[in-house]
Amino acid sequence: MGDSLQPQLKVSFRKSIAMGPGKAALLDAISKNGSISAAARELGMSYRRAWILVNTMNNSFLSPLVETLTGGKRGGGARVTEFGEEVLYQYRSMEEKATKSVRTEMRRFAEYMRD
Amino acid sequence: MGDSLQPQLKVSFRKSIAMGPGKAALLDAISKNGSISAAARELGMSYRRAWILVNTMNNSFLSPLVETLTGGKRGGGARVTEFGEEVLYQYRSMEEKATKSVRTEMRRFAEYMRD
DNA sequence: CTGCGTTATATTTAACAAGATATAGCGATA
DNA sequence: TATCGCTATATCTTGTTAAATATAACGCAG
Numbered sequence: 001m002g003d004s005l006q007p008q009l010k011v012s013f014r015k016s017i018a019m020g021p022g023k024a025a026l027l028d029a030i031s032k033n034g035s036i037s038a039a040a041r042e043l044g045m046s047y048r049r050a051w052i053l054v055n056t057m058n059n060s061f062l063s064p065l066v067e068t069l070t071g072g073k074r075g076g077g078a079r080v081t082e083f084g085e086e087v088l089y090q091y092r093s094m095e096e097k098a099t100k101s102v103r104t105e106m107r108r109f110a111e112y113m114r115d
Numbered sequence: 116m117g118d119s120l121q122p123q124l125k126v127s128f129r130k131s132i133a134m135g136p137g138k139a140a141l142l143d144a145i146s147k148n149g150s151i152s153a154a155a156r157e158l159g160m161s162y163r164r165a166w167i168l169v170n171t172m173n174n175s176f177l178s179p180l181v182e183t184l185t186g187g188k189r190g191g192g193a194r195v196t197e198f199g200e201e202v203l204y205q206y207r208s209m210e211e212k213a214t215k216s217v218r219t220e221m222r223r224f225a226e227y228m229r230d
Numbered sequence: 231c232t233g234c235g236t237t238a239t240a241t242t243t244a245a246c247a248a249g250a251t252a253t254a255g256c257g258a259t260a
Numbered sequence: 261t262a263t264c265g266c267t268a269t270a271t272c273t274t275g276t277t278a279a280a281t282a283t284a285a286c287g288c289a290g
Contacts, residue, residue: 007124071256075265094217098122101216102209186286190235
């Protein structure tokens with residue numbers, strides 16, 4: 001999350017952020033890894049933190065974006081729900097649109113800044 | 116800064132935010148009030164916090180966005196430079212473009228969320 | 231030459247966020 | 261039924277950030 005010259009799309013819900021760049025990345029990582037803990041490791045954050053982010057998302061939307069299983073052969077796991085994929089897709093789509101809409105202006109704006 | 120259903124435009128510079136919604140509002144308030152402390156009072160923040168924001172902005176861009184005076188009949192004051200006005204204008208312009216570009220999608224997205 | 235309102239900054243204090251650690255439950259599998 | 265990896269917390273500690281407080285400099289006005 002270093003220097004970013006693009007708009008950050010954040011969707012707020014009662015003071016907390018329901019969806020943003022970090023949570024979107026986490027959804028991707030969960031989707032890819034099949035568990036919250038593996039996703040957390042990949043992103044270099046604590047399991048606790050990742051779990052809190054998931055919890056916030058699930059509480060902010062009409063139905064859960066992430067479903068979890070405990071126990072079982074591999075201890076359990078987590079998956080992004082159909083609805084979660086849809087939310088993520090819409091978010092990415094908006095992110096791309098917003099970014100493209102100011103691309104050239106952003107480049108010019110960057111020239112105002114130190115390096 | 117409650118629930119926002121619009122993209123937040125943040126321009127980062129070496130881990131700190133060079134320009135964002137809060138700093139843009141501060142520039143407006145300084146422009147209007149002619150001093151950092153009056154602007155801070157209007158926005159309900161401490162002088163210290165406002166000063167830090169100004170300092171970050173001034174250090175992030177090629178030249179200062181805010182100029183200050185100490186002493187004098189009214190104790191001193193601050194003004195937004197020509198360059199600062201330009202930066203603010205460009206920022207507002209990008210903000211509006213980005214917002215408009217995802218307006219309809221945002222409305223649909225909002226229906227996914229609890230109320 | 232004192233008071234005023236502001237910028238500017240240092241220092242201390244408090245609030246909050248993050249991290250570390252611990253523990254329990256789950257259920258397939260061996 | 262013991263083991264394993266993961267979810268799901270609770271609790272405690274640490275670290276970071278923000279707020280509060282204090283102080284100095286500035287220069288005009290009285």
